[in-house]
Amino acid sequence: MPTLTALTLYPVKSCAGIPLRAAIVTRAGLMSDHIYDREWMVVDAEGNFLTQRDHPRMALIVPKIRLETLELRAPGMLRLEIPLGLPPPDEERLITVKVWDDSVQAYDCDDITATWFSKFLGIHCRLVRFHPEARRIASTSWTGGIEAPTLFGDGYPLLVISQASLDDLNEKLLVQGRAALPMNRFRPNIVIDGIGAYEEDFAASIAIGGAVIKPVKPCPRCRIPAVDQATGEVGPSPLDILQTYRADPKIDGGLAFGMNAILLAGEDQILRVGQEADVALAF
Template sequence: MPILTELNLYPVKSCAGISLREATLTAAGLMSEHIYDREWMVVDAQGNYMTQRDFPRMALIAPRIKADTLELRAPGMLRLEVPLGLPDPEDEKTLAVRIWDEELKAYDCDEVTATWFSKFLGVPCRLVRFHAEAKRLANPKWTEGVEAPTLFSDGYPMLVISQASLDDLNGKLQAQGRPALPMNRFRPNIVIGGVEAFEEDYAASFNIGNAVLKPVKPCPRCPMPAIDQATGEVGPDPLDILQTYRVNPKVDGGIAFGMNTILLQGEGQLLKVGQDIELTLAF
């Protein structure tokens, strides 16, 4: 029987995640204590989004949700407390930011926060928060016209991977004398156990309680799985193995691992690790 084995929230895009025992489902992705997945993002001096692809040390920035702040820690840095309350509309400072080819309005965090990130990452940068008036939708080509909102994710509200898929990859790596990789290299929101390797690729839906999640697009992988999430160091890259059997013509020959997923039904439902999942295949 398929089972929910992991829930992961990433409050700040491309920074470390938070492993959860339970999380709330929303159309825009997972939420915990009113904090959404990828609600914050680091941008450069021109407002362009920054990720581990170019700044692998971002993996070392670890968030923790407290009562009224988002606490951030990083090696060699004093902890940073980012207020969770939204600014008063009359006093808010905003910034035009860019993620991929989209420009959005975002809340601009304060100078203390900007200095903290700039010092740790070694370049001028700022932390921004998704604005209440901003709107960003997943590509309707893949969602079949369903309006699926997302915040600062790469493009879809949730990423689902099965444990068996990672086990399959690790078996191939170990056969070459290479170490197994942890799941956090691939940064999923939801991990499923009790299915065959890559069975998520062929799912029409994941039914969890009264919720219906629909996988819509294979996730083409960038070089980020080469980054050790515990050290921020690069290498070795598993893509050389994945490219031998995970090239997917549906995403223009990209190396696919995991399924981008949207919510069709179940807004506000609480997910818990250990819940049963009904996986419906698309054939």
């Protein structure tokens, strides 16, 4: 029987994730302790989002959810504590930020936080938080007209990968005399074991407990899988191997690995590692 084997929450876009044993699944993605996936984001002086594509050291920024704060640690830096409570309206500092083609309002975190990130990344930047009244919707051309909200993710609230897909890629890497890669290089929210390699590509739905998740779009891969998430160093990229068998015409020849997904039913259900997953194929 297919099984949910990993859950990961990424509070700050493109920074380290938090492995979880259980998480609430919402239409906007995973949530734990009232913190949503990709609720925070680092932006440059013009409000454009920053990622490991250009700043691989972001992998070394490690979040931890405390009782009243989001704790951030990074090598050579003092611990940073960000309040979880939202600022009162008279203390809001709002700025417009951009994620790909979307522009949304966000809370601007304080200057101390901006200085911390700027020092560590070596670029003038700030940390922002998604505003609860902001609205960002996944592409309805891929969701079948369903309006699926997302925060600062690249475009969809969930990313699902099967363990067999990674195993298949690693077999090909090992044949080439290269090292196998851990799953965290691909930064999924949900990992499913017990299905065939790339079977998630053909899933009409994935039912876990009372939640029904629908994969909607193959995830085109960029340079981030070349970043060692433990060291922040850029090494050999698996894209040359993926190029030989994972170019997908549905995404204009992009190299697909994993499926972007939305929640069809079961808002606020709790997902737990070890739960059975009922994967219904679309054919």
